[in-house]
Amino acid sequence: MDHLIQLILDGLFVGSFYALVALGYSMVYGIIKLLNFAHGDIYMLGAFAGFTVLSVGAGALGGGFLALIVIMALAMVGTGAFGVVLERVAYRPLRNAPRLSVLITAVGASFALEYGIAVTFGPNPQVYPIGVSGGALGIAGARITYAQLAMMAIAVVLMVALDALVRKTRAGRAMRAISLDPKACLLMGVNVDRVISRTFFLGSALAGAAGVMAGAYYGKIDFLMGFVIGLKAFTAAVIGGIGNLRGAVLGAIVLGLLESFGVAFLGSQWRDVFAFGFLILFLTVRPTGLLGERVTERV
Amino acid sequence: MTFRRVAVAATAMVLGLGLTACGGNLSQGGSADTGKGDIKLGMLTPLTGSSAAIGPHMKDGAQLAVDEINAKGGINGRQLSLTVSDEACDPKTAAAGAAKLVSDGVAISVGGYCSSATLPTLSIFNKANIPMIIPAANSADLVAQKLPNVFLLNGTGIQQAEAASKFVKAQGSSAVALLDDNTSYSTDITKRTDQNLRQLGVTVATHQSVTAGESDYSGAVNAVLGSHADLVYWTGYYQEGGLLIKQLKAAGYQGKIMVADGSVDEKLIQIAGQDNAQGVLATMTQTPQTIPGGQEWIKKYQDKFGTAPGSYSTQAYDAVRVAAEAIKSAGYTDGQAVMKALGQINGFSIFSGPLKFTPEHTLSEGGFDILVIRGSSFALNK
Amino acid sequence: MNDDSSAYVRAVEERAPANVALAGKGVGSPKPRRAGLPVALSGLLSSKWLGLVVAVLALALPYLNSSTYIIQIGTDALIFVMLAVGLNIVVGFCGLLDLGYAAFFAIGAYASGVLSTKCGWPMIATLPVVVAASVAGGLIIGGPTLRLRSDYLAIVTLGFGEIIRITANNLDFTGGPNGLYGIPDFGDFGLRSDVAVYWVTAAVVCVAVLFSSRLGRGRIGRAWRFVRDDEDAAEAMGIHTYKVKFAAYIAGAVFGGVAGMLFAAHQTAISPPSFNFLWSALILMAVVLGGMGSTPGVVIGALAISLLPELLRGAQNWRYLIFGLLLIVIMVFRPQGLLPARAGEPKRRRRGGVA
Structure with missing residues (x-):
């Protein structure tokens, strides 16, 4: 029984990482129907941005939790800005081009990011100069470390903030409006370009935050770390219903739990096969996802 | 249709070429050692890719041995030279690299780091009759085909x-x-x-x-x-x-x-x-670091390359020395003779202890x- | 997202022989192209004689230089051409983005590898199984996803590529992480064995290139381009888009599988790292660089992508960085590729048969 609770806790923990990345995927897709393939690499970029800040100013910041928050904020601004630039340079010129062109561009952006980092920092993994450690908490025989709890708390705070932003503010209303009908928004005087930029900023900043958290928690970062998590985040977004923000979080938690249990029964080496197999199965059975509404391809 | 005529013409041309070339070098092996000039040793090692950090260690280790042997007058009056090619820990890159070494006329291969990248190179060297002394790759699959040219210098799994x-x-x-x-x-x-x-x-x-x-x-x-x-x-x-x-x-x-x-x-x-x-x-x-007299070797290495030896520097160093020993006792660089000489080595001193190959061409003592x-x-x- | 009103109009125009040209264009927005060197070049590239010259050169390579190295990278390059031409059917002709194309390459390589090493089949006898396995793979993955939006296909194929690679890595009969080794070739015909493999490969690849090029020009090829340019209009004109897309996907799968078989015979040892995502991405790069839908362009793109790193041995990470940037630059500035398909279809012969 204690084993069961441990599996649930592990699943929730991994799921919260997936959720932060999946949110950005889902948000961008919801608004401009673009599958931002490079999104996982922005997570990686966040981890390296944090790493750079730490290497330069580790002394000034000291160690510990507060330093982590500061670094995370800096990395979020950095990756957010990068997301805006990426949209401007690579995606905006192609907004009216066939979907295939944009997808290929996104693959190119992903490649350029990964190997740009590989060339800059070298292909070997880097060790994060600070780590979060500390004691652990026992819950009914299962263990969860304080570091894990802190990470999950940060993730929840970020998600709640995003949800409030999208549902309660004027900017959020503009985002929702554009996802419904971009042309009508344009006619109503909404600055569509600016809202799209803002969406990219938010999505990329969340991914960047997740990257820093992963770096600090696991302690090791490398230039390919975004590849698998990008795939998993997409899977989560599809499970939840792509374009639906609460769905993305739900999908991420479902995926985290599924993987946790899948690994327990099949062994770690089958984890990715299990996750992607589930994606294919899900697309066959319920392509709109758990919370997604029917999407018809508009002509 | 034009196309058909064109196709027939092309086939005829190729067949014609094929007939004229029978007995040419298309039915023979690759370029072999010429018996003059430097004896070329080839090394496949990862210089790019996920294991790129290892390559320089192996290359420097081998170079140290080559320079030492050359300073003592080489082997049978000929100097050694080392040719390095990238394997990138990728099977396809490794196979192309091995073919390049064969074409360059190496007499012995002293490389091989990633087992999965080394596997496709075995048959390329084997067909060209080139012995391989593999310093790092150590999967038992490497010797499972029982190819006569494959010798493992690292302790196996x-x-x-x-x-x-x-x-x-x-x-x-x-x-x-x-x-x-x-x-x-x-x-x-x-x-x-x-x-x-x-x-x-x-x-x-x-x-x-x-x-x-x-x-x-x-x-x-x-x-x-x-x-x-x-x-x-x-x-x-x-x-x-x-x-x-x-x-x-x-x-x-x-x-x-x-x-x-x-x-x-x-x-x-x-x-x-x-x-x-x-x-x-x-x-x-x-x-x-762990054997007597090792400190001297480390110092020599550091003086020459400015860095401390890394993983597999010693094995690469030994691979070159073993290759030289085998050529010396065979008397010349013919593949078959060198393979035979390698099989007969007994007690030659290398870092892992006295060297003797088992009938499977692995070390008789792993020295772990x-x-x-x-x-x-x-x-x-x- | 598309300019909606014109879709049907274009669909009608498509039927008029005078405007068939529209379908032959690259994926880019249909703006008039300036005449110039590229057009002249692509005109030259569409010439049948050029294809012939390249084919003869490919077949005659061992007479020009038969060093082990040249034969080795020549065979690699030809196999890569086959892969690129196969992916071109899926991406270039039909507009479906497949990011896991290496999966079919792996299926073909492993099917022939397992049968020849574990069951002692001669290499050539494994061909029907290779084709059947590739088709089965295409059915499993294409069945559920080709009905969905095209972007889902991209990620699902990517996931599929990973599934195949990890499965091959985890199973015992595929040799696990070390893969299979000691795979036989097609027989040496009294020649040096690598030259024999080279010639078999060259012959198969020449036929494959020709086949794909003619497939693209035929009735099904027109249907593919129609679906690519406007799926809804194609559907409205009575094309069963699902079936047509399926045909493209399966054709691509078979090309990939056969290329895998050639690869297994050529390498003699195959292992899961050879079939990772980088491979899929490199093949896609060859197709995009050369010009999606243009067979000569894709062949040249594939030769360039396959041979350049051999010329620049060592600069691997830079290579991928440049590839990534190139993908963006090409899509933004020159979506039809460097050597696009000729704007029009070839002039019809008297009876309208295939040219």
Whole structure:
């Protein structure tokens, strides 16, 4: 029984990482129907941005939790800005081009990011100069470390903030409006370009935050770390219903739990096969996802 | 239709060319050593890709041996020269690199790091009648085809698994967890250790494979904790090894941890955190740091290249020396003669001890030691 | 997202022989192209004689230089051409983005590898199984996803590529992480064995290139381009888009599988790292660089991508960085590729048969 609770806790923990990345995927897709393939690499970029800040100013910041928050904020601004630039340079010129062109561009952006980092920092993994450690908490025989709890708390705070932003503010209303009908928004005087930029900023900043958290928690970062998590985040977004923000979080938690249990029964080496197999199965059975509404391809 | 006429014409042309060329060099092997000038040694080693850090260590080690032999007048009056080609730890790149070395006319290959990248090069060298003294790659699959030209200079998984099992038995562990990273090198060792331990009567509590390159190993960690193992043997590389040690400790694991030679790197201690890594054991071939007289060699290496020797510098150094020894005793560089000479070497001194090849062309003695992490480095475990 | 009103109009125009040209264009927005060197070049590239010259050169390579190295990288390059031409059917002709194309390459390589090493089949006898396995793979993955939006296909194929690679890595009969070794070749015909493999490969690849090029010009090829340019209009004109897309996907799968078989015979040892995502991405790069839908362009793109790194041995990470940037630059500035398909279809012969 204690084993069961441990599996649930592990699943929730991994799921919260997936959720932060999946949110950005889902948000961008919801608004401009673009599958931002490079999104996982922005997570990686966040981890390296944090790493750079730490290497330069580790002394000034000291160690510990507060330093982590500061670094995370800096990395979020950095990756957010990068997301805006990426949209401007690579995606905006192609907004009216066939979907295939944009997808290929996104693959190119992903490649350029990964190997740009590989060339800059070298292909070997880097060790994060600070780590979060500390004691652990026992819950009914299962263990969860304080570091894990802190990470999950940060993730929840970020998600709640995003949800409030999208549902309660004027900017959020503009985002929702554009996802419904971009042309009508344009006619109503909404600055569509600016809202799209803002969406990219938010999505990329969340991914960047997740990257820093992963770096600090696991302690090791490398230039390919975004590849698998990008795939998993997409899977989560599809499970939840792509374009639906609460769905993305739900999908991420479902995926985290599924993987946790899948690994327990099949062994770690089958984890990715299990996750992607589930994606294919899900697309066959319920392509709109758990919370997604029917999407018809508009002509 | 024009197309058909064109196709017929093309076929005829090619057939014609084919007939005229029979007996040309299309039916013979690659370019062989000419018997004059430098004796060329070829080395495939990763200079790019995931294992790019290893390449320079191997190259410098081999170069040191080449320079030493040349300074003493070479072999049979001929000087040695080293040609290095990238294998990138990728089978296709390695095969192309091997073909390049064959075309360059190397007499002996003294390279090979990644087992899966070395496998496709075996038949290329074999067809060209070129002996291979493989310094690093050590999967048992390399010698499974029983090709006459393949010799392994590194202790194999078999020997490492033996050393590990003996040590585990001597420790009196009651239940062992085996963890590998699902690469050829790593699973080879865990599978063999598994067999050995069962024969020795030690319980293998769980056997898990993780995916290299990931960060979260909670699945494997849970399995280890759930199995109540008191010793974990990790046979993968240091990146994942460091994370595993850290996550095992964070999850409250109290037992011993042992790693295989792929994890013997100071980065392991950095990733795991120095506190977590204290007392972690390792199975490792003998290194200059741990053998008498080794310090001198390290100094020579450092003076020449400005860096300390790294993983497999010693094996690469030995590979060149063994190659030279075999050519010397064969008298010339013909592939068959050198292979025969290699098979007959007995007691030639290399870092892992006196050299003798088994009938399978592996080392008769692997020379594995047990190391332990003290402070920020590995030391011999008494 | 598309300019909606014109879709049907274009669909009607498509039927008029005078405007068939529209379908032959690259994926880019249909703006008039300036005449110039590229057009002249692509005109030259569409010439049948050029194809012939390249084919003869490929077949005659061993007479020009038969060093082991040249034969080795020549065979690699030809296999890569086959892969690129196969992916061109899926991406270039039909507009479906497949990011896991290496999966079919792996299926073909492993099917022939397992049968020849574990069951002792001669290499050539494994061909029907290779084709059947590739088709089965295409059915499993294409069945559920080709009905969905095209972007889902991209990620699902990517996941599929990973599934195949990890499965091959985890199973025992595929040799696990070390893969299979000691795979036989097609027989040496009294020649040096690598030259024999080279010639078999060259012959198969020449036929494959020709086949794909003619497939693209035929009735099904027109249907593919129609679906690519406007799926809804194609559907409205009575094309069963699902079936047509399926045909493209399966054709691509078979090309990939056969290329895998050639690869297994050529390398003699195959292992999972050879079939990772980088491979899929490199093949896609060859197709995009050369010009999606243009067979000569794709062949040249593939030769360039395959041979350049051999010329620049060592600069691997830079290579991928440049590839990534190139993908963006090409899509933004020159979506039809460097050597696009000729704007029009070839002039019809009297009876309108295939040219």
